Amino acid sequence: MTKGYLGIDIGSISTKGVIIDAQNNILASTYLWTKGNPIQAVKEVLKDLQKQTKNQDIKIVSVGTTGSARKLIGTILKATIIKNEITAHAVGTLSRYPDVRTIIEIGGQDSKIILIRDGIVTDYAMNTLCAAGTGAFLSSQAKRLDVEVEDFGKIALTSKNPALIAARCTVFAESDLVHKAQIGYKKEDIIAGLCRSVALNYLNNVGKGKKILDPIIFQGGVSKNIGVVKAFEDILKTNVTTDEDGHLMGALGVAILAKKEKEINFSFDIMEGQFETSSINCGSCPNNCEIICVKEGNKLIDAWGNRCDRGKSNIKIEQKE
Amino acid sequence: MNHKIVGIPRALLYYYDKDLWIEFIKKLGHTPKISSFSNKKHLEEGQKLANDESCLSLKLFLGHINELKDECDMILVPRLFSIKKKEQVCTNFNCLYDLVNNLFDINIINYNIDLTEKESKLMAFLKLGEILGASYIKSYKAYKYAEKISLMKRKKLEQEQAEKLSTSKIKILLAGHPYNLYDELIGKPVCKFLSENEITILYSDRIDHTKIDEECKKLSTDIHWTHSKEVMASINYYQDKVDGIILLSSFPCGPDSLSNELISHKIKECPLITLIFEDLNSEVGVITRLESFIDILKTKKEKIYGKNN
Numbered sequence: 138m139t140k141g142y143l144g145i146d147i148g149s150i151s152t153k154g155v156i157i158d159a160q161n162n163i164l165a166s167t168y169l170w171t172k173g174n175p176i177q178a179v180k181e182v183l184k185d186l187q188k189q190t191k192n193q194d195i196k197i198v199s200v201g202t203t204g205s206a207r208k209l210i211g212t213i214l215k216a217t218i219i220k221n222e223i224t225a226h227a228v229g230t231l232s233r234y235p236d237v238r239t240i241i242e243i244g245g246q247d248s249k250i251i252l253i254r255d256g257i258v259t260d261y262a263m264n265t266l267c268a269a270g271t272g273a274f275l276s277s278q279a280k281r282l283d284v285e286v287e288d289f290g291k292i293a294l295t296s297k298n299p300a301l302i303a304a305r306c307t308v309f310a311e312s313d314l315v316h317k318a319q320i321g322y323k324k325e326d327i328i329a330g331l332c333r334s335v336a337l338n339y340l341n342n343v344g345k346g347k348k349i350l351d352p353i354i355f356q357g358g359v360s361k362n363i364g365v366v367k368a369f370e371d372i373l374k375t376n377v378t379t380d381e382d383g384h385l386m387g388a389l390g391v392a393i394l395a396k397k398e399k400e401i402n403f404s405f406d407i408m409e410g411q412f413e414t415s416s417i418n419c420g421s422c423p424n425n426c427e428i429i430c431v432k433e434g435n436k437l438i439d440a441w442g443n444r445c446d447r448g449k450s451n452i453k454i455e456q457k458e
Numbered sequence: 459m460n461h462k463i464v465g466i467p468r469a470l471l472y473y474y475d476k477d478l479w480i481e482f483i484k485k486l487g488h489t490p491k492i493s494s495f496s497n498k499k500h501l502e503e504g505q506k507l508a509n510d511e512s513c514l515s516l517k518l519f520l521g522h523i524n525e526l527k528d529e530c531d532m533i534l535v536p537r538l539f540s541i542k543k544k545e546q547v548c549t550n551f552n553c554l555y556d557l558v559n560n561l562f563d564i565n566i567i568n569y570n571i572d573l574t575e576k577e578s579k580l581m582a583f584l585k586l587g588e589i590l591g592a593s594y595i596k597s598y599k600a601y602k603y604a605e606k607i608s609l610m611k612r613k614k615l616e617q618e619q620a621e622k623l624s625t626s627k628i629k630i631l632l633a634g635h636p637y638n639l640y641d642e643l644i645g646k647p648v649c650k651f652l653s654e655n656e657i658t659i660l661y662s663d664r665i666d667h668t669k670i671d672e673e674c675k676k677l678s679t680d681i682h683w684t685h686s687k688e689v690m691a692s693i694n695y696y697q698d699k700v701d702g703i704i705l706l707s708s709f710p711c712g713p714d715s716l717s718n719e720l721i722s723h724k725i726k727e728c729p730l731i732t733l734i735f736e737d738l739n740s741e742v743g744v745i746t747r748l749e750s751f752i753d754i755l756k757t758k759k760e761k762i763y764g765k766n767n
Contacts, residue, residue, distance in 0.1 A: 260729045
């Protein structure tokens with residue numbers, strides 16, 4: 138029997154799961170869309186991982202969760218560790234590229250930069266109020282141009298003369314793109330221009346003022362777009378590495394972190410039950426905190442969101458109902 | 459002399475001059491009434507009242523006025539233009555009086571500080587005293603007394619902050635305008651999270667005030683917003699004394715949009731994150747950023763001092 142460690146990364150757009158062994162080798166991995174329902178997505182991830190490992194004698198002894206739904210899923214799975222995505226990504230990437238000094242990550246709705254020096258994270262930045270230049274932006278523009286977003290990169294590479302597209306804001310970029318199309322730019326030039334504007338936007342927003350040093354690893358869904366990779370290489374005038382498992386780094390990282398925790402008994406059936414979330418408004422004071430309750434059948438397993446203790450009594454009332 | 463209840467909104471300038479106001483009003487025999495800690499209702503009311511391009515802090519301020527409007531005889535809303543020679547304050551403070559006057563049908567008491575027109579703080583308070591029915595001599599004495607108390611309290615905070623520097627725990631400088639740092643909806647959740655994680659918090663406004671001009675000059679010679687200078691100075695002063703810096707801003711802040719940019723370009727050695735708060739903020743996003751930041755500082759410290767220290 139080998140000991141396995143499960144890491145799940147529940148992002149806004151996609152959900153990723155890996156099982157690793159004690160040497161950090163990936164034994165099974167899965168990647169699917171969250172579709173706005175993290176609980177269902179994780180159920181499917183578990184089902185898929187179980188299927189993949191059916192013939193191997195693996196016992197899961199620790200579970201970690203990361204990503205924006207880490208707390209919700211961590212609670213349901215009784216995870217041994219719940220970690221933010223930045224630490225998880227850094228740990229995952231460092232396990233493969235111990236020399237990395239810059240991680241560029243562009244996901245569905247957020248983008249971040251992680252700076253690493255001598256194997257430890259020294260600084261990071263995340264997009265603040267604006268999601269311009271992330272995966273969601275690219276896929277909406279692909280729809281507008283009637284191109285599959287998966288083909289974006291390939292098409293971009295055929296362009297000899299990328300169009301200049303205003304990069305600072307999705308709204309401006311969008312109107313600029315329409316304008317460029319109307320005055321007769323070729324589609325591939327516009328697409329190459331878009332890829333370039335994603336890279337520029339990233340470097341001017343998230344990467345501003347940060348020292349981007351070699352080796353650079355590019356991750357997240359957008360890293361699958363070869364056009365953006367090339368745009369980064371052109372602008373930074375250096376190599377940008379992508380990993381075929383780049384999308385799994387968060388899940389891998391949190392699985393590695395889970396190894397350090399104490400072992401538990403984990404069964405793939407844990408999500409068999411009916412899990413439900415509901416929200417109630419506390420109402421005890423003008424803040425009117427929204428409290429999220431997670432229930433398994435009729436049993437309340439956890440609740441959060443209240444700023445003070447007054448919310449607890451309301452949760453009890455909710456539980457009785 | 460009529461006894462008056464003077465409303466003081468717990469927002470914006472309150473966080474700079476609260477002791478001065480409260481002591482002054484009390485000394486003249488009136489009762490200051492301070493609005494409650496910021497809550498969602500303040501925000502909701504403020505959003506309804508404010509121009510949609512106003513910053514979060516101003517929206518909250520209007521919410522506080524709304525709370526006080528029926529509960530006191532008058533509300534104190536000063537107008538500031540220039541409170542230090544050759545410097546200005548944010549335009550919000552220039553227009554605050556007129557803004558409130560337009561939006562509410564209430565009795566406002568106001569004072570005006572504008573050094574470009576030679577209207578000093580002392581003169582402002584003498585006029586304020588006059589409105590409250592006190593003679594110049596009485597107002598002068600009350601002002602001097604209030605000034606003394608406010609200075610004393612300040613000194614104490616500065617001293618406490620200086621003592622914090624000797625701790626072996628992780629230290630973070632929370633930098634921003636005090637009306638954001640101490641607001642229940644903006645800075646408080648951040649402070650709460652940091653304290654729960656055993657982090658020592660230093661506040662940018664508690665820097666030794668005599669150091670401001672000198673320290674600020676090292677980062678930028680011509681930032682001319684008085685309140686931004688304090689933030690810049692503290693960042694320069696503390697950057698080699700703390701483990702990390704958190705820049706806290708409300709959206710959209712004019713002065714900060716410039717000074718934060720400047721800071722993020724000039725501060726290279728000390729880890730720094732910027733947290734921007736707006737009306738639709740979810741606390742989850744803030745916590746993710748804070749969590750990762752603390753992780754960074756912790757691993758860095760472990761690496762330098764060894765795990766068991």
